[in-house]
Amino acid sequence: MEFKDKTVIITGGSEGVGAATARAFANAGANLLLVARTRRKLEAIAEELRSRTKVEIVPMDVADADACSNLLRKAEYEFGAVHILVNNAGYHQRGPVETVAADDLGKMIDVNLKAPIVLSRMAIPYLREAGEGAIVNVGSLAGRTPVPDAAAYSASKSGLRAFTYALAEELKGSGIKLAVLSPGPISTGYDLEKVDDVTDLTLSQPLSTAEECADEILKLCANNKRERSMPPVSGLLTTLTYLFPSVGRAMRPLLEKKGRRVKRELKAAIRQQESA
Numbered sequence: 001m002e003f004k005d006k007t008v009i010i011t012g013g014s015e016g017v018g019a020a021t022a023r024a025f026a027n028a029g030a031n032l033l034l035v036a037r038t039r040r041k042l043e044a045i046a047e048e049l050r051s052r053t054k055v056e057i058v059p060m061d062v063a064d065a066d067a068c069s070n071l072l073r074k075a076e077y078e079f080g081a082v083h084i085l086v087n088n089a090g091y092h093q094r095g096p097v098e099t100v101a102a103d104d105l106g107k108m109i110d111v112n113l114k115a116p117i118v119l120s121r122m123a124i125p126y127l128r129e130a131g132e133g134a135i136v137n138v139g140s141l142a143g144r145t146p147v148p149d150a151a152a153y154s155a156s157k158s159g160l161r162a163f164t165y166a167l168a169e170e171l172k173g174s175g176i177k178l179a180v181l182s183p184g185p186i187s188t189g190y191d192l193e194k195v196d197d198v199t200d201l202t203l204s205q206p207l208s209t210a211e212e213c214a215d216e217i218l219k220l221c222a223n224n225k226r227e228r229s230m231p232p233v234s235g236l237l238t239t240l241t242y243l244f245p246s247v248g249r250a251m252r253p254l255l256e257k258k259g260r261r262v263k264r265e266l267k268a269a270i271r272q273q274e275s276a
Helices: 016-027 039-049 065-079 102-130 151-170 210-222 232-243 245-275
Strands: 007-011 031-036 055-059 084-087 133-138 176-183 227-230
Touching (some): 016 031, 016 210, 031 039, 055 065, 133 151, 151 176, 176 210, 210 227, 227 232
Parallel strands (some): 007 084, 031 055, 084 133, 133 176, 176 227
């Protein structure tokens, strides 16, 4: 798929992977409709990109179904069609289930799973009308194998992955591409602002950059792959530990030891950056 003059909706588009994806699509000539909760952050990225392409912003909560419906109407009104939806918005409250507030557990399901399902459902008629299109859901390695101390998050991303595969079968032959990106830890504020809360198991895996994730999202819109794990070796590891849980349990002490070392190094780097 060529991206020039195509219309791309990106949720969570104001920072991190969403902002990097917006930059990548802008460089490819796509029109952008960026979604996030905070207007100020959306305006900042929009101002940066308007010299390259057409950009509209919609400050909204992706868990609001009426707002999602209005979003799609706005995209069609502003740009004439909708071609690509990137469901990137996410929410993560870390900790054992019994220590996480019930509202936060529900919000993880609402933002990470329910919202992409509803928005994808609403987008399908627009993509059909455009004659081609793609929906890329940003999942997680936590959706490929259960992660302790991230149970609800892991469940939401696992559900999103399953939804992607199932919807792809429903839309087979429609010209609408379905794919899921499953990254491990990412060197953005999402993972690093509260690095102490990130599980040691998570940090045992190599960090990807937001730009690397954005590059893969663009590739997934056009290639024949259903899923991309980042990095690939971590994808293989999650497959192994999912199929053979006893192997995962046996490996966990070593992985957590590595994660603790990585966490110390990240914290030292952050302190050095803050003091510079």
